[in-house]
Amino acid sequence: MSGEPAEPAEPAEAPAAPRVLASVPWIVVVLGVGLIVGLLVIALLSLRGEERQPVPAPAPPMYLPTLGVDVPTSAPPTGGATATPTGSATPSPSATATPSADASRSVTPRPSTSTRAAARGAVTARYEATASDRDGFEARLTVVNGSGGGQSWEAQLLFTGNVKTIEASSTSGVSVSTQGSGVFVLRGTGPLPAGQTATVRMRFGRTGTGDQPGQCTVNGADCVIG
Numbered sequence: 001m002s003g004e005p006a007e008p009a010e011p012a013e014a015p016a017a018p019r020v021l022a023s024v025p026w027i028v029v030v031l032g033v034g035l036i037v038g039l040l041v042i043a044l045l046s047l048r049g050e051e052r053q054p055v056p057a058p059a060p061p062m063y064l065p066t067l068g069v070d071v072p073t074s075a076p077p078t079g080g081a082t083a084t085p086t087g088s089a090t091p092s093p094s095a096t097a098t099p100s101a102d103a104s105r106s107v108t109p110r111p112s113t114s115t116r117a118a119a120r121g122a123v124t125a126r127y128e129a130t131a132s133d134r135d136g137f138e139a140r141l142t143v144v145n146g147s148g149g150g151q152s153w154e155a156q157l158l159f160t161g162n163v164k165t166i167e168a169s170s171t172s173g174v175s176v177s178t179q180g181s182g183v184f185v186l187r188g189t190g191p192l193p194a195g196q197t198a199t200v201r202m203r204f205g206r207t208g209t210g211d212q213p214g215q216c217t218v219n220g221a222d223c224v225i226g
Helices: 017-051 101-107 113-119
Strands: 123-132 136-145 154-158 163-169 174-178 183-188 197-206 215-218
Touching: 123 215, 136 154, 163 174, 183 197
Parallel strands: none
Antiparallel strands: 123 136, 136 197, 154 183, 154 215, 163 197, 174 183
C-alpha cells in the first residue's frame, strides 16, 4: 500500500424523477389559469355577438274597425267589365228636383196689406204731401171704396213728435181726433158709397222738417205714401 491519502469519492448524481414531480403543481396551476382565461374570452365573445344582433323590425300597426258606420253595398255592374250602369242606378221619382207645394208657398212673396185689400175690393187710401213752409205743410188723403157696397172708413197717420196740430176738410165729411203726440185719426162722417172716392185736405203744424208719416193705415190696411 502506498502512503498517499485516498481521494474522496464523488457524490452520486441525483435522479431526475423527483424534480419532475416537484414541478407538477405549477403546471396544474398554469393550466387552470389558462382554462379560466379561455372561458372568459369565450363568454365575452358570446356577449358581443348578442349585442350585435339586428334589432327586429316593428310590428305592423293594428287598425281597429270603426263601429256604427254602415257601408252601402251596391250591385256589381252586369256584363263583366263594361261600364253600362244597371237599372239600380236609375234615380227614383222621389229624388227629382221638382219643388213641392210647400216649398213653392214658402218662397212666394206675400202681398202687402194694401194689395190684399185692393184685390178683395176693400177700401184703400193714398197719402201725398202737396206743400210745405216754415211752420207746417199741407197734404192730401184720397180714400177709394173698391167694394160692392157702402163702407165706413178710418185712417190713422203716425208722425214723429215734431208734428203738433192738424186741420182737415172733405166734401164727403170727415172728423179728426188726436191719440198722443203725432198720432192723428180721420173718419168719414158717413159710409162711402161703392166705387166712390173721398178726398181729405189736411194742414199740419210742425216744428222742424218732415212731411211724411212713419205709418199710414185705412181700416187696418197700409196706405200708399207718396
